[in-house]
Each structure stands twice: as C-alpha cells, then as structure tokens.
Amino acid sequence: MNRTMLGAGTAALLALTLAAPAGATPDRERHHDHHRETHLASRSVLPAQTFVPGSEPSGFFTGNPAAPFPGQPVQGFSGVHALGDGSYLTMSDNGFGTKANSRDFQLRVHRVKPGRDGRTRVLPGGFTLSDPRGHVPWTLWRDGGCDASTDLPAGYACPADDRVLTGWDFDVESMQVAGDGTFWFGDELGPFLLHTDARGRLLEAPVATPGVTSPSSPLLGAATPNLADSKGFEGMAITPDGTRLLPMLEGSTAEDKAAGRAFDLRIYDVRLGRHGARFTGAFDRYRLEAPEHAIGDAIAVNAHQLLVVERDNLSGAAARFKKVFLVDLRDRDRDGYVDKRELVDLLDLPDPHRVGGFGRTFALPYVTIEDVELIDRDTIAVLNDNNFPATGGRGADVADVNELITIDLARPLDVDRRLLPGRLPGGRR
Numbered sequence: 220m221n222r223t224m225l226g227a228g229t230a231a232l233l234a235l236t237l238a239a240p241a242g243a244t245p246d247r248e249r250h251h252d253h254h255r256e257t258h259l260a261s262r263s264v265l266p267a268q269t270f271v272p273g274s275e276p277s278g279f280f281t282g283n284p285a286a287p288f289p290g291q292p293v294q295g296f297s298g299v300h301a302l303g304d305g306s307y308l309t310m311s312d313n314g315f316g317t318k319a320n321s322r323d324f325q326l327r328v329h330r331v332k333p334g335r336d337g338r339t340r341v342l343p344g345g346f347t348l349s350d351p352r353g354h355v356p357w358t359l360w361r362d363g364g365c366d367a368s369t370d371l372p373a374g375y376a377c378p379a380d381d382r383v384l385t386g387w388d389f390d391v392e393s394m395q396v397a398g399d400g401t402f403w404f405g406d407e408l409g410p411f412l413l414h415t416d417a418r419g420r421l422l423e424a425p426v427a428t429p430g431v432t433s434p435s436s437p438l439l440g441a442a443t444p445n446l447a448d449s450k451g452f453e454g455m456a457i458t459p460d461g462t463r464l465l466p467m468l469e470g471s472t473a474e475d476k477a478a479g480r481a482f483d484l485r486i487y488d489v490r491l492g493r494h495g496a497r498f499t500g501a502f503d504r505y506r507l508e509a510p511e512h513a514i515g516d517a518i519a520v521n522a523h524q525l526l527v528v529e530r531d532n533l534s535g536a537a538a539r540f541k542k543v544f545l546v547d548l549r550d551r552d553r554d555g556y557v558d559k560r561e562l563v564d565l566l567d568l569p570d571p572h573r574v575g576g577f578g579r580t581f582a583l584p585y586v587t588i589e590d591v592e593l594i595d596r597d598t599i600a601v602l603n604d605n606n607f608p609a610t611g612g613r614g615a616d617v618a619d620v621n622e623l624i625t626i627d628l629a630r631p632l633d634v635d636r637r638l639l640p641g642r643l644p645g646g647r648r
Contacts, residue, residue, distance in 0.1 A: 255629060256569050256629050257562075257563055257568070257569070257626060257627065257628050257629045258568065258569040258570060258571055258572075258626070258627055259568050259569065259570040259572075259574055259575050259581045259624060259625075259626060259627075260574065260598060260624075260625040260626060260627045261333065261574055261624065261625045262337060262574055262575045262576065262581070262622060262623070262624045263333030263334060263337055263338060263339045263622070263623045263624075264337060264338060264339060264620050264621070264622055264623075265293065265331060265338075265339035265340075265341070265620060265621040265622075265623070266620055267292075267294070267605060267607055267608065267618040267619060267620050267621075268618070269292065269293040269294070269341060269621075270288065270289055270290030270291060270292055270293060271290055271291040271292075271293060271327065271329075271341075271345070272290070273290075274290040274291035274325070275290065275291060275323070275325070275378070276288060276289060276290060276323075277290065277291050277292065277314070277323045277324050277325075278315065278323070278324075278608075279322075279323050279372045279374065279375040280315070280319065280320045280321070280322050280323060280372060280375075281315050281320045282320070283608060285608065287374065287375075288608075291324065291325055291327065292311075292314075292324075292607045292608075293311070293329050293331075293341055293621070294311060294604075294605050294606075294607035294621060295311040295312045295313075295314065295604050295605065295606065295607060296309045296310065296311065296589065296590050296602045296603070296604055296605075296621055297310055297311070297312040297391070297392045297393065297453075297516075297587075297589040297590065297604050298310035298328075298391070298392065298393050298394030298404070298516075298589075298590065299394070299516075299590040299591075299592045299600070299602055300394060300395070300396050300592070301592045301593070301594060301600065301640040302330075302640055302641070303640045303641025303642075305332060305333075306330055306331065306332040306342060306344075307330070307331055307332070307333075307592070307600070307623070308328050308329070308330055308344075308345075308394075308396075309328070309329050309330075309331055309590070309602065309621075310327075310328045310329075310391060310393075310394040310404070311324075311326065311327050311328075311329065311391075312386075312390055312391060312392050312589075312604065313326070313385075313386030313389065313390035313391065313407075313408075314326075314385070314386035315386065315607075316606065317386075317448075317449075318386065318387055318390070318408060318435050319387075320386075321385065321386025321387060321390075322360050322364075322365070322368075322385055322386065322387040323375065323385065324385055324386040325347050325348075325383055325384070325385055326347065326348040326384045326385060326386065326388075326389060326391055326419075327345060327346070327347045327348065327419075328345055328346055328347075328348075328394070328402075328419065329341055329345040330342045330343065330344035330345050331623070333623050337576075339621065339623055346417070346418050346419040347383055347384075347419055348383070348384040348389075348391070348404075348413070348415060348419040348420075348421075349381070349382055349383045349384055349419055349420050349421070350382045350384060350420070350421040351382055351420055352420070352421065353382070354421045354422070354423055354424045354425075355388070355421065355424065355425060356424060357437040357438075359382055359384065359385075359387075359388050360385045360387040360388055361378050361379070361380060361381055361382060361383050361384075361385060362380045362381075362382045363380070364387060364388075365377035365378065384421075388408075389404075389406045389408055389409075389411065389413065389425075390406055390407040390408045390435075390449065390451070391404040391405065391406050391407075391413065392405055392406070392407050392451065392452060392453045392454075392469070392589070393405035393452050393453060393454050393455035393466065393467075393516065393517075394455070395455055395456070395457040395464065395644075396457075396643055396644075397457065397461055397491065397643065397644065397645075397646065398461035398643045398644055398645035398646025399643075399646060400416075400417050400643065400646070401414060401415065401416055401417065401422065402414070402415045402416075402417065402419070403455070403457070403464060403496070405451065405452025405453070405454070405455040405466045406425070406451055406452060407433065407435075407448075407449050407450065407451030407452060407453070407469070408433060408435040408436060408437075408448075408451065409425060409427055409428060409432070409433065409436050409437075409438070409451060410428050410431060410433065410436075410446070410451030410452045410466075410468070411425035411426060411427055411428070411451075412425065412426040412428075412452070412464070412466065412489065412496050413425055413426075414426070414495060414496065423495050426495065426496045426498075428451075428452075428466075428487070428498065429498050429500065430445075431445060431446050431468075431472060432444050432445060432446065433446045433447065433448055433449075433450065433451060434447075434448050435448055444473075445472050445473035445474060446468070446470060446472055446473070447470050449469070449470075450468060450469045450470025450471075450513075451468060451469065452466040452467065452468065452469075453467065453468070453469035453513070453514050453515065453516065453517075453589070454466070454467040454469075454514055454515070454516045454517025454518070454527065454528075455467065455517065456517050456518050456519035456525050457519060457638075457644050458519055458522055458644065458645075459519065459521060459522055459635035459637040459638050459644050459645070460522075460637070460644065460645040461491065461637075461643070461644035461645020461646055462490065462491055462492075462645060463488060463489060463490055463491065464487075464489040464491060464496065465486050465487065465488065465489070465517070465519070465525070466486075466487050466489060467484060467485070467486045467487075467505065467514060467517045467527075468484050468485050468487075469484070469513050469514055470484070470513070471483050471484060471510075472485070480504075481510040482506045482507045482509075482510050483504050483505070483506060483507075483556075484504070484505045484506075484507065484514060485502040485503070485504065485505075486502055486503040486504075486505055486517070486525075486548070486557070487501075487502045488500075488501040488502060488503075503548055503550075503556075503557050504555060504556045504557065505527065505546065505556065505557050505559070506556045506559075507529060508529060508540065509531070509540070511531065511532065512529055512530060512531055512532075512540065513529070513530060513532065514527055514528060514529050514530075515528035515529070515530050515587060515588045515589040515590070515591075515604075516528045516588075516589050516590050516591045517546075518591055518592065518593065518638075519635075519638055520545070520593065520632050520633065520634055520635070520638070521633055521634060521635040521638070522635065523547060523548045523549050524545060524546060524547050524548070524632075524633065525545075525546040525548065525557075526543055526544070526545060526546070526562070526591050526593075526599065527543070527544045527546050527559070527591075528541075528542070528543055528544075528588055528589070528590075528591050528601070529542055529543075529544060530542075530586075530587070530588055532586060533586065534584055534585055534586040534611045534612050535584050535611045535612055535613070535614070535615070536584070538566060538582070538584040538585075538586075539566070540566070541564075541565040541566050541582075541583060541584070541585075541588055542561055542562075542563065542564050542565060543561075543562045543563040543565065543591060543599070543601065544559040544560060544561055544562055545559070545560045545561075545562045545632070546558065546559045546560075547559075547560075562628070563599075563601075563626055563628075565582065565583040565588060565601065566582045566583070566584060567580060567582065568580065568581045568582065568583070568626065569581075575624070581624075583601065583603060583622065583624065584612055584613075585603040585604070585605065585612040585619060585622075586606065586609070586611070586612070587603060587604040587606060588601060588602075588603045588604070589602070589603070589604040590602035590603070590604075593632070593634055593638055593639055593640075594625060594639075594640065595634070595639060596631040596632050596633075596634040597627060597628050597631050597632075598625055598626065598627055598628065599625070599626050599628065599632075600623060600624065600625050600626075601623075601624050601625075601626065602621065602622065602623045602624075603619075603621065603622050605619040605620055605621050605622075606619060607619070
C-alpha cells in the first residue's frame with residue numbers, strides 16, 4: 220500500500236479524532252438491558268437543499284426544470300466513516316444517477332455531525348476527489364471530456380482542466396479508511412477500486428476487477444459487458460488488521476445468472492500491500508432474499524462477520540423490504556453461501572421513546588439505504604442516499620432528505636475494537 224504524508228484538513232481531522240480521549244468517543248462501555256428489543260436511539264436530518272459552500276452550480280445535464288442548482292448538493296450518501304468525535308465522513312456517489320447526467324457533479328467526501336436538536340450540520344473537513352498526478356489513463360470530464368462533448372446544455376461552460384473527478388468519471392458507492400490514513404473507494408462504472416490520500420488525490424491507477432466489466436467501463440472496448448450498469452461495488456468492508464478489502468457487487472454477473480444464480484452477489488477478496496491492491500481471484504457468495512433486491516452497504520464487524528444492508532427498490536408506503544443482516548463468512552452450514560441473520564427491520568423499528576417523530580414505530584422507507592456504520596458493540600448508525608432532487612420517501616411531493624439514525628441493538632455485536640470510531644484498521648491507535 221502506498222504511504223503518503225497526510226495533508227491538512229482531513230488528515231489533521233483524522234489525527235485529532237484518533238487522539239481523542241476515551242470519554243469523547245462513542246466507543247463507550249454501556250450496560251444495556253440486553254433482554255429488551257432493538258429500537259431507534261436517535262434521528263437527525265440534513266435538509267435536501269444543502270449545498271457545499273462556494274461550490275460550482277450543478278445539475279445542468281439532468282433536464283430538471285429546477286436546474287441548474289446553486290451549488291454542489293451535499294447528498295447521495297453512499298459511504299460513511301464514523302470519527303472519534305461524534306462526527307462522520309459521508310461520501311456522495313456519482314451525483315444524479317447516471318454517467319451522462321452527472322458530468323458536473325464533483326465526487327466528494329463531506330464531514331457532518333448530527334445534533335441533539337435533530338438537525339445534521341455540515342462541518343469543515345471534507346474533500347473532493349481528484350487525479351492531479353494523471354494516474355487515470357483515459358480521458359476525464361474535466362480534462363478533455365467536456366471539450367470533446369457535442370451536447371453541452373445552454374448556460375454550461377467547460378471548466379478548467381483541473382482533473383477534479385466527477386460522476387462522469389466514476390460512480391463511487393463505498394468507502395474505507397486504511398491503517399495509514401489513506402482512503403479506498405469502490406466504484407460501479409468499472410467496477411474499479413480507487414486509492415486516494417486524505418485530500419482525495421489518487422495515489423495510483425484505478426484497480427480493475429478481473430473478469431467483470433460494466434457497459435460504462437472505459438476499458439470495455441469491443442468486449443461484451445457481464446455486469447449491469449450501476450451494479451458494481453456498492454459495499455466494501457476492510458478487515459480489522461487492515462490487510463484485506465472485501466468489496467461486494469450490488470448485482471449478479473452474467474455468468475452467475477446463466478448458472479441459475481440470479482440471487483447471488485460476489486464478495487471479493489482483495490489483499491492490500493506495499494504495491495497496492497491485488498484481487499486474489501477468490502470470492503464468497505451472498506444470496507439475496509429476492510432477485511429484484513439489491514445491497515446498500517457492507518462493513519466488517521470482526522474478521523469473519525459483516526453487516527449488510529439489503530433492500531427493495533420501492534419507497535414510501537410501497538416499500539416492503541429494508542433490512543440489516545449480520546453475515547458470517549465462515550459458511551457454517553456448508554451450503555456455499557455466507558450465513559446471514561436478520562438484525563434490524565428498518566421498516567418496523569420500535570421507537571419507545573418517540574425520538575423519530577412518527578409514533579412508537581419508525582420506518583426508513585427510502586429507495587436507497589446505502590450506509591451502515593458501527594458506533595459501539597451495542598449501536599449502529601444507518602443513513603440513506605436521498606438521490607437529490609428525488610421525492611417520495613416521506614410523501615409523494617416531499618423532498619427526500621438525508622436521515623441519520625442510530626439503533627440500539629437488543630444483543631451486543633462481537634465487534635473487533637480496531638473497527639470502532641477513533642481507530643484505523645491495522646493502523647495507529
């Protein structure tokens with residue numbers, strides 16, 4: 220793995236939170252009554268109309284009559300990393316849903332913090348992904364792609380060739396922080412793995428997935444794709460020792476479908492070392508509850524267990540399936556699939572203290588729920604991707620917001636402490 224000096228901003232933030240005193244971190248030893256039911260502990264909301272201060276207008280390519288939007292939306296949360304001070308790094312995905320309509324959406328990691336008043340606030344410490352050293356060997360939107368385009372909408376002018384990465388270049392859907400403070404991102408357009416420093420600058424060329432290519436991959440050429448668009452690395456875990464990534468596809472490959480495995484998703488084994496990331500060729504199989512389902516996120520609990528969000532593609536009153544599963548890679552029943560056990564039903568979550576604002580039962584009924592994170596052995600956080608400027612989760616004409624909820628579990632997880640906030644897998648303490 221390439222090691223780099225951590226820059227100002229996010230690097231300083233990581234150092235600060237790693238050094239936070241024990242009393243300041245969410246990693247606290249609490250004495251729950253573990254005979255009680257799993258329930259909602261807190262809910263915080265970031266309004267849909269939240270934009271990165273001073274950022275460029277966006278949405279020119281969406282065809283939305285409300286566009287262009289006044290800045291870059293703080294939205295589409297598809298990866299999360301809890302810090303030791305109660306704040307979170309949240310990663311936006313490719314922007315507005317497709318490669319074509321997200322050309323002016325800059326890929327970014329934000330720092331947010333939920334408040335006791337139920338409001339989530341955006342804090343300093345975010346960063347935008349870029350490739351200043353030219354590691355990407357193909358054309359980027361902000362380095363030749365825009366200049367060659369023949370369908371620029373009225374009012375849009377090509378930006379400077381600064382090699383800032385956009386949703387035209389990659390669709391990042393998962394994020395992990397390695398032991399040296401560098402970041403790994405899972406992409407859907409390749410699918411690729413991206414490695415950056417703490418300022419979001421690529422450290423090496425995108426790592427392609429052997430034998431798997433989507434229709435949007437710049438490496439496709441005349442080959443036939445074997446993975447549907449937007450079905451790449453939706454989730455990605457990192458092992459507690461920091462030596463392996465476990466990126467997980469959102470959809471089945473053509474080969475698996477042809478073999479009658481339309482329910483199957485692959486969890487790849489990727490080794491991290493001095494020379495970057497290496498796919499070993501091995502993968503585990505996760506079986507969906509229904510072939511039309513998708514996964515929203517996957518993170519490690521310890522060396523052999525994961526948390527996986529599985530969901531349907533419905534929202535609001537029509538939503539039927541949004542669950543968090545505890546997954547065991549050891550396949551103890553020897554059926555060829557990782558073992559899974561339902562942990563939380565996000566559409567039927569008890570709320571005895573009415574912190575969610577919807578009575579004694581809470582639901583998170585958005586189409587895409589794409590973030591899960593460990594807070595401590597008893598508590599997890601879950602966030603949605605609000606797909607700005609979408610509506611429908613809380614009502615047909617209600618703008619979808621970014622919701623951040625925490626859930627107290629009935630039974631503690633067997634968490635490896637190296638994966639808790641304020642720590643880095645296999646790295647500094």
